[in-house]
Amino acid sequence: MYYLSQSPNHVQPVIQPTICISRSPNVSISTSMALILVIACIIFVWITSLFKIFLLARIRSTKHFTLNGKAFRKRNVLLVIAHPDDESMFFAPTINFLTSRGHNVQILCLSNGDADGKGNIRKQELYQACVSLKVPMQQVKIINHPDLQDGFGKVWNHSLLAKIIEEEITSHCIDMIITFDKYGVSGHCNHRDVHYGVCKLLYDTSRGDIEVWELVSTNILRKYSGPNDIWLSMFWAMLPSNGTVQCLVNEHSRRSFIAMAQHKSQWVWFRKLFVILSSYTYMNTLRKIK
Ligand SMILES: *[C@@H]1O[C@H](CO)[C@@H](O)[C@H](O)[C@H]1NC(C)=O
Numbered sequence: 001m002y003y004l005s006q007s008p009n010h011v012q013p014v015i016q017p018t019i020c021i022s023r024s025p026n027v028s029i030s031t032s033m034a035l036i037l038v039i040a041c042i043i044f045v046w047i048t049s050l051f052k053i054f055l056l057a058r059i060r061s062t063k064h065f066t067l068n069g070k071a072f073r074k075r076n077v078l079l080v081i082a083h084p085d086d087e088s089m090f091f092a093p094t095i096n097f098l099t100s101r102g103h104n105v106q107i108l109c110l111s112n113g114d115a116d117g118k119g120n121i122r123k124q125e126l127y128q129a130c131v132s133l134k135v136p137m138q139q140v141k142i143i144n145h146p147d148l149q150d151g152f153g154k155v156w157n158h159s160l161l162a163k164i165i166e167e168e169i170t171s172h173c174i175d176m177i178i179t180f181d182k183y184g185v186s187g188h189c190n191h192r193d194v195h196y197g198v199c200k201l202l203y204d205t206s207r208g209d210i211e212v213w214e215l216v217s218t219n220i221l222r223k224y225s226g227p228n229d230i231w232l233s234m235f236w237a238m239l240p241s242n243g244t245v246q247c248l249v250n251e252h253s254r255r256s257f258i259a260m261a262q263h264k265s266q267w268v269w270f271r272k273l274f275v276i277l278s279s280y281t282y283m284n285t286l287r288k289i290k
């Protein structure tokens, strides 16, 4: 308004700059205040969530799925994955949970991850990662079948998968299977085929003695919310309408970082970022499908 009174002949051109100049310092101060507030909130929630996970990991609930209301029983668990690194990227909380309670964990990896011709290297990396996760090498089996090669658009034969998984179940007296759900966390077609292979085995052979759990896929916002997803995960796990759902928190988050770092050929910056931001590093929600 000050400029306006000085030059009444140029009302239109002058008004706009006046408004801009008088407002911009206030706007930028309040914007940066808001930004600082948002960042402070995120840090606060992040730390609170980490603390919650830390506490949950130390409370040994008696209602865990490995107990089933009965006396403690050592389970022979088969973890079925599609590629070397799935175990560290997605299933580390589950593996840590099981091994720290003395259960026997077998890992069946249905390809050697040869999409870039690094199959042999990735095989060795998987063995090393499993050792970091306290699963001895002898308990890890890696399949390299011409019909089951790593890659988008490679359709895996569900009957063949079911056959391979069944052989593994028989030779190790498996009584519990853990695998991907039908979305497969990242939506990779190999992950999804592994799920359908397990389902095929279940429904074709009607093996009543085996319990099967799937890793619940979450939407992209929850997937990259790091430890913060614990609140929603706990909430959904408590709802009876969701069926039998268990939320397992990672008792040894550091161990999963070390395990993931064993996959040296995969350990590039965006995967490091993924491991820090992914909620699957901090917790696993498992749903019982049978
Ligand atoms: C899938 O695998 C089964 C068992 O190995 C085999 O009998 C069948 O012919 C295969 N199907 C296709 C389409 O390759």
Ligand SMILES: CC(=O)N[C@H]1CO[C@H](CO)[C@@H](O)[C@@H]1O
Binding pocket: 216, 236, 237, 239, 242, 245, 285, 287
């Ligand atoms: C873990 C799980 O299955 N959560 C689901 C519970 O049900 C709601 C809707 O009722 C879903 O949004 C959750 O994903």
Ligand SMILES: [Zn+2]
Binding pocket: 082, 083, 085, 086, 188, 191
């Ligand atoms: Zn994978």
